Amino acid sequence: MAQGQEQTAPDAVPTRIGQVVMLHHAGDREEARDRFLVLWAEIGEHGDALHRCTLAHYLADTQDDPADELAWDLRALSAAEELTGERPAAARHPGALAARVLTPSLHLNLAADYDRLGRREAARAHLGRARAAAEHLAPDRYGEGVRAAIDRLGRRLDDGGHGPDAPDRPDGPGRPPRQRP
Numbered sequence: 001m002a003q004g005q006e007q008t009a010p011d012a013v014p015t016r017i018g019q020v021v022m023l024h025h026a027g028d029r030e031e032a033r034d035r036f037l038v039l040w041a042e043i044g045e046h047g048d049a050l051h052r053c054t055l056a057h058y059l060a061d062t063q064d065d066p067a068d069e070l071a072w073d074l075r076a077l078s079a080a081e082e083l084t085g086e087r088p089a090a091a092r093h094p095g096a097l098a099a100r101v102l103t104p105s106l107h108l109n110l111a112a113d114y115d116r117l118g119r120r121e122a123a124r125a126h127l128g129r130a131r132a133a134a135e136h137l138a139p140d141r142y143g144e145g146v147r148a149a150i151d152r153l154g155r156r157l158d159d160g161g162h163g164p165d166a167p168d169r170p171d172g173p174g175r176p177p178r179q180r181p
Helices: 003-008 013-025 029-043 049-060 066-084 088-092 096-116 120-134 141-158
Strands: none
Touching (some): 013 049, 066 096, 096 141
């Protein structure tokens, strides 16, 4: 393939992530996790930051252990910060805007992870970051859903919440729709 054609070829990774997301939403969590891990191995620790962010964001939801979920959510945030950081190269990345849109949800997920692990202060810190980042979300279905989930988790933390023995995710039913990869 000619070099010019390589540059204009569509990026198949978001489509592949989306296909696995549909599998997960259909209820096959284990198969989705396995397929996400294959994608992660293909992308690699140093692959495209938006791909890593998106994949880790979804992969976290397939984990059975809250500590594993936290580890994947931390990877997602780290990749997003590569795109939203102070470096000039970050601002030029075509995924920088998408990473900014995901940032409130990433912090919300981390707050929920820390809450499930009984680490309330860390949960509150990330909830505060989620609130601050959510101020920049559009007043659309996604933005309103994220803000509503932030408010629900905030009330739960203020009321003493569920903590590590929570039967459901603080952002469970009615959680904000995920940003399409």
